[in-house]
Amino acid sequence: MLEETVDLIGIVSMVRAEPSPRAAIILPDGDEVEFPINGSEEELFTSALRRRDTTRVQVRARGRFTGSGKFRSIESVDRVVLVPNPSSAAIQKPIWERLAELTRDIPQEELDRLPRDLASQHDHYIYGVPRRPE
Numbered sequence: 001m002l003e004e005t006v007d008l009i010g011i012v013s014m015v016r017a018e019p020s021p022r023a024a025i026i027l028p029d030g031d032e033v034e035f036p037i038n039g040s041e042e043e044l045f046t047s048a049l050r051r052r053d054t055t056r057v058q059v060r061a062r063g064r065f066t067g068s069g070k071f072r073s074i075e076s077v078d079r080v081v082l083v084p085n086p087s088s089a090a091i092q093k094p095i096w097e098r099l100a101e102l103t104r105d106i107p108q109e110e111l112d113r114l115p116r117d118l119a120s121q122h123d124h125y126i127y128g129v130p131r132r133p134e
Contacts, residue, residue, distance in 0.1 A: 003075065006063035008033070009083065011056055012049040017042060025057060035061065035074035044080050058083050 010025030013032055023045040024034040037045060048057045060079040064072045103111070115125065117134070124131045 002065045002067070002069075003062055004065060005078070006059075006061055006071065006074070008059045008061070008063075008074075009056055010059075011052050011085075012045050013052075015042060015045045015049050025059065033071075033074055035077065037077055037080075041077060041080050044082065048082055054085050056083050056085050057081065 008025065008027060010027045010033070012023060013026050014022070014024040014034070015037075016022045021037045021039065021042050022034055023037045023041070024032050026032050045057065048055045058081045059074070059077055061074045061077045063074050066072055115121070117131075118125060120134065121131050123129045
């Protein structure tokens with residue numbers, strides 16, 4: 001078996017303090033990896049577990065691989081960093097920032113072709129109902 005440094009990002013699924021401290025993360029492919037942690041890392045993993053809807057962990061560790069190169073296990077953790085979950089970060093952005101991101105690649109001449117009353121008469125443009133008096 002080969003041992004190399006790996007960088008993994010996942011959602012914390014378990015933290016155990018006794019009899020020996022351990023944690024587990026779920027990787028993007030759905031695999032769960034359990035590994036030993038030390039006392040200072042326990043608090044970080046516990047925090048990420050409590051905030052699992054919005055937080056993931058990035059773990060740099062010594063990992064073992066099979067002869068064919070498939071990841072097998074984590075032997076020891078070198079560094080742990082909390083990172084925001086991308087899907088939750090998008091939800092937390094204000095709507096105007098999300099709209100600006102969605103429309104930034106639309107040419108200005110296309111935006112100029114939109115009806116001036118699009119916001120106030122959106123039901124007319126979306127559903128075809130008669131225009132409301134202004």
